[in-house]
Amino acid sequence: MTDWRIYDHPIVEFDRGKEVTLYLDGKPIKAFDSETVAAALYASGLREFSKSIKYRRPRGFFCAIGRCSSCMMEVDGVPNVRTCVAPVKDGMKIRSQKTLARFLNPILNLMKLPPQKYMRMFTRPSIIYKPAMMVMRQLTGIGKPAEEIPENMEITPKSMELETEFLVIGGGPAGLMGALEAAKRGVNVTIVDDKDMLGGQLVKQTHTFFSDIKYAAGKRGFNLGKTMVEEIKEMNNVKILTNTTAVGYYPSENRVLLVGPEETSVKIKAEKYLIATGAYEKNLVFENNDLPGVYGAGGVQTLLNVYGIKPGNRGLIIGTGNVALMVAYHLIQAGIEVAGIVAPSRRRVKGYHVHAAKIKRHGVPIITRHTIKRALGTNFVKDAIIVGLDENYEEIEGSEKKIECDFICVGVGLSPAYDLVKLFNPEMKFIPNLGGFIPIRDKQYRFVENAYIAGDVSSIEEATTAMLEGSLAGLYATKALGKSDESIDAKIAEYSHALEEDRNSPFSTGLVKAMREVTVENILEVIQ
Amino acid sequence: MIQDNELNALQRGYYYRDEISHVLPSRERLEKGRVAVIECIEEIPCNPCSVVCPTGAIFKADLCTPSIVEVDKCAGCTKCVAVCPGLAIFLQMIKGGKGYVTMPYELNPAPKVGDKAFMYDRSGKEVGIGNIVQPTYQDKGDSYPRWIVTVEMDNPDLSYEVRAIKIKRD
Numbered sequence: 001m002t003d004w005r006i007y008d009h010p011i012v013e014f015d016r017g018k019e020v021t022l023y024l025d026g027k028p029i030k031a032f033d034s035e036t037v038a039a040a041l042y043a044s045g046l047r048e049f050s051k052s053i054k055y056r057r058p059r060g061f062f063c064a065i066g067r068c069s070s071c072m073m074e075v076d077g078v079p080n081v082r083t084c085v086a087p088v089k090d091g092m093k094i095r096s097q098k099t100l101a102r103f104l105n106p107i108l109n110l111m112k113l114p115p116q117k118y119m120r121m122f123t124r125p126s127i128i129y130k131p132a133m134m135v136m137r138q139l140t141g142i143g144k145p146a147e148e149i150p151e152n153m154e155i156t157p158k159s160m161e162l163e164t165e166f167l168v169i170g171g172g173p174a175g176l177m178g179a180l181e182a183a184k185r186g187v188n189v190t191i192v193d194d195k196d197m198l199g200g201q202l203v204k205q206t207h208t209f210f211s212d213i214k215y216a217a218g219k220r221g222f223n224l225g226k227t228m229v230e231e232i233k234e235m236n237n238v239k240i241l242t243n244t245t246a247v248g249y250y251p252s253e254n255r256v257l258l259v260g261p262e263e264t265s266v267k268i269k270a271e272k273y274l275i276a277t278g279a280y281e282k283n284l285v286f287e288n289n290d291l292p293g294v295y296g297a298g299g300v301q302t303l304l305n306v307y308g309i310k311p312g313n314r315g316l317i318i319g320t321g322n323v324a325l326m327v328a329y330h331l332i333q334a335g336i337e338v339a340g341i342v343a344p345s346r347r348r349v350k351g352y353h354v355h356a357a358k359i360k361r362h363g364v365p366i367i368t369r370h371t372i373k374r375a376l377g378t379n380f381v382k383d384a385i386i387v388g389l390d391e392n393y394e395e396i397e398g399s400e401k402k403i404e405c406d407f408i409c410v411g412v413g414l415s416p417a418y419d420l421v422k423l424f425n426p427e428m429k430f431i432p433n434l435g436g437f438i439p440i441r442d443k444q445y446r447f448v449e450n451a452y453i454a455g456d457v458s459s460i461e462e463a464t465t466a467m468l469e470g471s472l473a474g475l476y477a478t479k480a481l482g483k484s485d486e487s488i489d490a491k492i493a494e495y496s497h498a499l500e501e502d503r504n505s506p507f508s509t510g511l512v513k514a515m516r517e518v519t520v521e522n523i524l525e526v527i528q
Numbered sequence: 529m530i531q532d533n534e535l536n537a538l539q540r541g542y543y544y545r546d547e548i549s550h551v552l553p554s555r556e557r558l559e560k561g562r563v564a565v566i567e568c569i570e571e572i573p574c575n576p577c578s579v580v581c582p583t584g585a586i587f588k589a590d591l592c593t594p595s596i597v598e599v600d601k602c603a604g605c606t607k608c609v610a611v612c613p614g615l616a617i618f619l620q621m622i623k624g625g626k627g628y629v630t631m632p633y634e635l636n637p638a639p640k641v642g643d644k645a646f647m648y649d650r651s652g653k654e655v656g657i658g659n660i661v662q663p664t665y666q667d668k669g670d671s672y673p674r675w676i677v678t679v680e681m682d683n684p685d686l687s688y689e690v691r692a693i694k695i696k697r698d
Binding site: 010011346353356358362503506 | 530535536537538539540541542543567568569570571572573574575576579580590591592611612613614615616634635636638648649650651652670671672673691692694
């Protein structure tokens with residue numbers, strides 16, 4: 001049986017837990033109980049997880065952290081489960097939702113009837129609706145409704161009401177630091193995170209960080225995350241809710257609605273909120289960019305460094321920012337060949353030169369002035385076509401080249417996950433230099449009277465700056481809650497100075513300018 | 529296809545030797561003993577090397593200015609090599625007519641004394657085969673785990689070129 005797991009890694013020791021068995025359409029699959037369903041299936045060689053609804057194109061996963069929803073399958077009778085965040089249980093039964101569409105595809109294509117059309121055709125008269133729907137669900141591959149309630153499911157969802165002083169949404173570097181600084185000063189803190197473990201994306205950063213050695217520099221990201229989580233777990237005024245998603249904020253009652261494990265709904269009221277929800281990965285527009293085998297750089301890091309699974313044998317990387325360069329290095333460390341890094345920019349490799357130098361000396365080609373044109377392959381990536389760019393970034397005709405690869409890793413940046421922020425009714429602005437839509441905030445990191453923002457959701461930057469921002473937001477919130485101690489002003493000054501120093505490099509010039517544009521003296525004046 | 533020599537160092541992703549000659553120590557200095565070479569020219573916010581240096585040989589004006597090694601103060605202790613997040617610090621030495629390069633190593637397989645290793649220059653080109661003479665494994669401290677490996681080469685001038693290794697195993 002094929003096994004894509006890495007058993008010998010120079011940096012990480014993978015603690016996979018107990019071996020268990022999953023059943024994919026009745027076929028046994030080896031899995032470990034610390035894995036997610038998608039990770040276990042990927043390790044067994046599965047690349048196509050579902051079909052797209054409209055054109056029934058194959059879908060793999062892209063982000064591997066529960067954001068992109070292209071890995072949906074039927075798990076233990078429940079359709080449309082995001083398998084990349086569903087933890088493995090022994091004996092789990094997984095069904096692919098491609099069903100009839102697989103066989104009917106060619107015929108439907110000949111009829112030129114996209115599913116949405118015939119879905120509407122059979123809604124009248126009402127008597128045919130039910131049987132027609134059953135057929136339609138089969139055709140579109142959006143899953144079969146369960147015939148009976150799955151045995152292990154709670155029939156009545158539980159609900160709860162909670163109160164806390166400081167609610168931190170997002171348990172990544174910014175959220176954890178914010179929670180820590182506030183909790184140290186006696187604030188009652190609740191942290192909410194939609195993953196089953198805290199640490200955000202730190203868990204997959206196997207490299208050492210830059211910045212000031214006083215804070216994070218020289219430490220490996222995943223070790224740093226582990227220390228922070230251990231520290232926070234020891235505090236008895238911090239409540240941690242993992243596997244819990246913040247789905248809404250209701251301004252009139254000043255409450256956040258959370259959905260926890262087993263559909264538990266929690267209404268939670270806090271005096272101050274910290275939104276540290278991070279970011280989404282961007283994709284790039286090119287032909288076949290939806291094929292299984294085209295992954296986000298973060299998705300590759302998750303597979304590789306969290307679950308210890310090889311994404312493929314030979315990868316092509318698009319983009320030359322720090323994340324893309326780092327992923328290339330992570331692949332080399334796992335013994336995976338890197339076919340090249342495609343660099344569209346004419347001016348320079350976008351990330352730090354030291355990152356480029358360290359992959360270059362291990363023989364990775366940096367293909368400058370090129371971009372990807374098309375991914376090849378029918379059900380998953382098999383090679384890619386790249387194309388040269390002239391000085392106006394137009395494609396040069398006849399410069400197409402085929403690059404051999406079995407996966408493509410897109411590392412072209414992140415975009416803030418502002419969904420929750422918007423529900424607080426802030427003033428939003430589109431600032432490309434900060435990553436996309438972000439709210440106007442004041443110098444105390446408030447974007448409305450009772451809510452603070454920090455980390456990638458406030459501007460796309462490094463984990464080290466996210467930690468400093470989070471600390472500052474936590475301290476300002478503590479002050480607003482009236483829990484200041486004598487050290488608080490000195491701490492605020494220290495962290496603010498550290499942030500300023502961090503952003504004093506030519507890499508941050510655009511960012512600092514953009515930040516000035518969206519930072520005001522007092523948010524209350526703007527919002528009124 | 530564009531050739532590397534049509535690009536500048538920031539576009540091609542590595543420096544030619546003559547582009548960083550100002551950070552490379554003289555041959556006389558190398559013959560006196562191990563010395564740190566910091567191939568980190570850009571202004572990036574980072575300072576672990578200058579903080580951990582026990583002899584104060586690494587000077588940094590502020591967080592974002594590139595480090596400068598005062599070669600006379602450097603004792604060749606490897607502390608900066610072990611801590612550098614950019615893996616951009618190496619030690620060079622010439623002794624008994626042979627060249628030595630010390631570098632961080634974060635790959636498999638684990639190095640052993642007596643191993644042979646393919647040596648690569650900054651562009652990833654193979655430039656010869658050397659001997660692993662001193663592998664040290666760091667299992668505590670901030671950047672653990674990390675190997676610090678010294679490779680010996682017959683041509684002392686190659687110590688200015690060799691920046692990566694791949695351990696040769698049958």
